[in-house]
Amino acid sequence: MANLSTNFRIAFRSLIQHRRRAMFLGGAIGAVTALLVLLNGLSTGVHEAMEHTATTLSSGHVNVGGFFKISGGQSAPVVTNYEPVLKVVKEKVPELAFTVQRGRGWAKLVSDSGSMQAGINGVDIRNEPAFKDVLRIVHGNIDDLAQPGTILVFEDQLKKLDVKIGDAITISAQTTRGVANTIDCRVVAIAKDVGLMSKWNVYVPIETLRALYQLGPNTTGAIHIHLKPNAQPHATQIAARLRSDLEKAGYKMMDADPRAFWMKFETVNREPWTGQKLDVTTWEDELSFLTWTLQLLVVLKTLLLVILIAIVITGIMNTMWIAIRERTREIGTLRAIGMQRRGILSMFLYESLLLGLGSAVAGAVVGSVVAAGLNALQISVPGTMQFFLMSDHLHLSVHGGAVVGAVVMLTILTGLAALYPSFRAARLRPIEAMSHFG
Amino acid sequence: MTNRTALGGRQAALVLGRRALVAGGFLSALSALAAPSTARAAMTKEQMVELLKAVDDRQNSSGDWHSHFYMEQKEKDKVDVVYEGEVYRRSEDQKFVIVFDKPKASQGQGYLRIDKNLWFYDPAVGKWERRTERERIGGTNSRRSDFDESRLHIEYDPEDNGEQKLGAYTAEAMTLKGKPGLDLAFPVVKLWVDKDTKNILKRQEFALSGRLLRTSYYPKWKKAYSESKKGDAWFPEEIRFFDEVEKANSTLILIKEVDFRPLPGNLFTKAWLESKSR
Numbered sequence: 001m002a003n004l005s006t007n008f009r010i011a012f013r014s015l016i017q018h019r020r021r022a023m024f025l026g027g028a029i030g031a032v033t034a035l036l037v038l039l040n041g042l043s044t045g046v047h048e049a050m051e052h053t054a055t056t057l058s059s060g061h062v063n064v065g066g067f068f069k070i071s072g073g074q075s076a077p078v079v080t081n082y083e084p085v086l087k088v089v090k091e092k093v094p095e096l097a098f099t100v101q102r103g104r105g106w107a108k109l110v111s112d113s114g115s116m117q118a119g120i121n122g123v124d125i126r127n128e129p130a131f132k133d134v135l136r137i138v139h140g141n142i143d144d145l146a147q148p149g150t151i152l153v154f155e156d157q158l159k160k161l162d163v164k165i166g167d168a169i170t171i172s173a174q175t176t177r178g179v180a181n182t183i184d185c186r187v188v189a190i191a192k193d194v195g196l197m198s199k200w201n202v203y204v205p206i207e208t209l210r211a212l213y214q215l216g217p218n219t220t221g222a223i224h225i226h227l228k229p230n231a232q233p234h235a236t237q238i239a240a241r242l243r244s245d246l247e248k249a250g251y252k253m254m255d256a257d258p259r260a261f262w263m264k265f266e267t268v269n270r271e272p273w274t275g276q277k278l279d280v281t282t283w284e285d286e287l288s289f290l291t292w293t294l295q296l297l298v299v300l301k302t303l304l305l306v307i308l309i310a311i312v313i314t315g316i317m318n319t320m321w322i323a324i325r326e327r328t329r330e331i332g333t334l335r336a337i338g339m340q341r342r343g344i345l346s347m348f349l350y351e352s353l354l355l356g357l358g359s360a361v362a363g364a365v366v367g368s369v370v371a372a373g374l375n376a377l378q379i380s381v382p383g384t385m386q387f388f389l390m391s392d393h394l395h396l397s398v399h400g401g402a403v404v405g406a407v408v409m410l411t412i413l414t415g416l417a418a419l420y421p422s423f424r425a426a427r428l429r430p431i432e433a434m435s436h437f438g
Numbered sequence: 439m440t441n442r443t444a445l446g447g448r449q450a451a452l453v454l455g456r457r458a459l460v461a462g463g464f465l466s467a468l469s470a471l472a473a474p475s476t477a478r479a480a481m482t483k484e485q486m487v488e489l490l491k492a493v494d495d496r497q498n499s500s501g502d503w504h505s506h507f508y509m510e511q512k513e514k515d516k517v518d519v520v521y522e523g524e525v526y527r528r529s530e531d532q533k534f535v536i537v538f539d540k541p542k543a544s545q546g547q548g549y550l551r552i553d554k555n556l557w558f559y560d561p562a563v564g565k566w567e568r569r570t571e572r573e574r575i576g577g578t579n580s581r582r583s584d585f586d587e588s589r590l591h592i593e594y595d596p597e598d599n600g601e602q603k604l605g606a607y608t609a610e611a612m613t614l615k616g617k618p619g620l621d622l623a624f625p626v627v628k629l630w631v632d633k634d635t636k637n638i639l640k641r642q643e644f645a646l647s648g649r650l651l652r653t654s655y656y657p658k659w660k661k662a663y664s665e666s667k668k669g670d671a672w673f674p675e676e677i678r679f680f681d682e683v684e685k686a687n688s689t690l691i692l693i694k695e696v697d698f699r700p701l702p703g704n705l706f707t708k709a710w711l712e713s714k715s716r
Contacts, residue, residue: 112651112683166646168625170572180567184621186646 060224332433356414501666546715
């Protein structure tokens with residue numbers, strides 16, 4: 001123990017003595033740690049924003065949807081007689097926080113100035129408090145969406161529709177029986193864009209959606225299951241379990257397919273079955289067309305870090321080689337006065353670990369402070385970035401666990417980089433080391 | 439009884455062109471001189487409703503209606519299109535049919551209103567589509583209600599805007615707000631009614647946002663004797679619509695050959711409209 005303490009003290013003093021070199025190397029390690037914290041914060045921020053937005057606007061953490069087919073080639077994305085299904089969900093998913101039911105559809109919107117195709121979402125605004133928190137209303141009143149024949153649109157859609165509060169939009173769609181139907185809706189709210197979601201989504205009261213598609217009151221588009229916070233990371237497992245439970249309860253289930261419901265029409269229409277089949281998906285399935293951006297971000301982040309870490313490791317190894325060369329006579333003297341090889345090894349290892357730990361902690365602190373500063377500045381992101389970020393400003397989500405992980409990883413990497421040079425230093429023979437000139 | 443000989447497309451264009459010249463003076467007078475004039479005591483709500491009822495009653499035939507119509511649609515950067523067709527309606531149960539005879543591309547297309555639902559039929563696809571009262575008939579600036587009986591006092595709540603001069607005419611001006619729960623082409627309408635005749639001179643139609651969508655002029659009114667009403671029924675022989683959103687677009691409608699004789703019961707059916715294109 002005493003040896004350990006002595007070696008540790010020597011390592012610390014050595015760092016102080018060679019402070020220029022230590023500061024240069026430590027700066028590099030700290031910068032990489034700060035970058036790691038920031039990049040992690042960015043990808044976590046995007047992931048969280050995507051999850052939060054998606055699980056409020058278009059999906060639950062887990063969804064029970066499905067298709068009803070009147071004939072082999074004609075399907076509608078509805079769950080008929082949904083209440084018994086909801087009962088099974090409530091019984092079999094103890095992780096459930098709350099559920100909402102949503103209507104789904106795809107229709108043509110026609111205003112007095114233009115038209116566009118859009119996804120129609122039927123909401124019961126009185127029972128969706130989170131919905132109001134996510135959307136930022138720039139004109140009108142979101143609570144008016146409780147009145148039948150009303151509609152919420154996004155700012156981006158105004159380019160095509162050119163409507164104001166009070167203007168009418170005609171929605172035209174095919175009912176489940178293939179009849180073209182039309183309804184008029186009054187614009188009651190215009191919301192700020194939420195990235196890609198606002199490109200093609202509009203919201204109407206669920207009764208209005210039922211009127212458009214001529215659906216009964218016991219038919220819905222999907223049951224959105226919102227999970228308790230600690231269960232949210234396990235959505236995939238819960239979805240698989242629920243799929244099995246619904247099958248046991250006697251419901252016909254679709255094969256697991258991790259895609260958004262609207263991407264399944266072609267597949268479903270090709271299949272020969274008729275009637276109702278249920279489908280269980282997670283929010284990531286419903287946003288599979290978007291999560292590639294997240295995966296791309298993670299890949300880029302990993303690639304960048306691998307390059308930076310490789311540079312840092314090379315730097316540490318080189319610096320250690322130089323240090324060992326400079327301190328060869330010191331190593332010889334220490335060996336001559338009785339320090340064992342293990343002591344030399346641990347001394348150099350402690351030195352690099354100390355350097356790694358100190359620098360990583362400093363880098364993590366700097367990274368966290370910069371992230372907090374960026375969040376406080378509410379930096380607006382360009383439109384193309386909003387498209388993917390689902391947010392109009394940059395948000396970095398820095399979690400304690402991720403920061404500790406970054407510090408531990410950089411410290412270990414620094415130690416590993418120093419392992420081989422330290423081992424070589426420990427193997428030096430005292431007589432050769434003492435007679436070394438350089 | 440009017441002559442039922444259908445005019446050809448060329449003749450229709452000539453009629454529409456001549457009418458345009460005649461109406462020009464009327465429209466410029468109406469559009470230039472809408473200004474408050476003589477002061478009078480504000481009308482009560484009841485008086486306004488009575489006035490609207492008088493406007494409606496004057497036009498209603500209280501029975502069946504058949505007329506021929508020509509419709510000219512002018513759109514920016516597009517060739518003018520002249521439509522020709524028939525309108526059938528029944529006051530009793532508010533049934534209504536429009537069927538196009540010309541141009542050839544629209545032949546057999548039609549609208550049927552039964553049970554307060556408006557249906558569009560296109561023989562090219564052989565399908566029925568349910569539409570709302572906002573539907574632009576044949577893609578023009580006209581709406582179904584422009585061809586139907588006037589039901590202003592039933593569909594709207596009036597507000598008095600005083601007496602105004604419209605060119606040589608003295609008009610009762612009012613703002614009509616659509617009653618809730620009704621499927622209306624326009625939720626807010628400003629109306630100018632000729633004080634002497636109770637004929638509509640001009641309408642401005644708005645969205646609830648206050649945006650002006652369309653201005654309509656009624657330069658020529660005509661009357662015909664209705665047996666079912668046991669009196670004269672007035673109808674606008676000419677209506678001009680100006681699109682206020684797409685400023686260059688306008689529509690002219692001429693209503694001809696009005697006939698109040700009873701219509702067959704099977705006329706207001708999907709089968710009848712489908713048979714017109716066979």
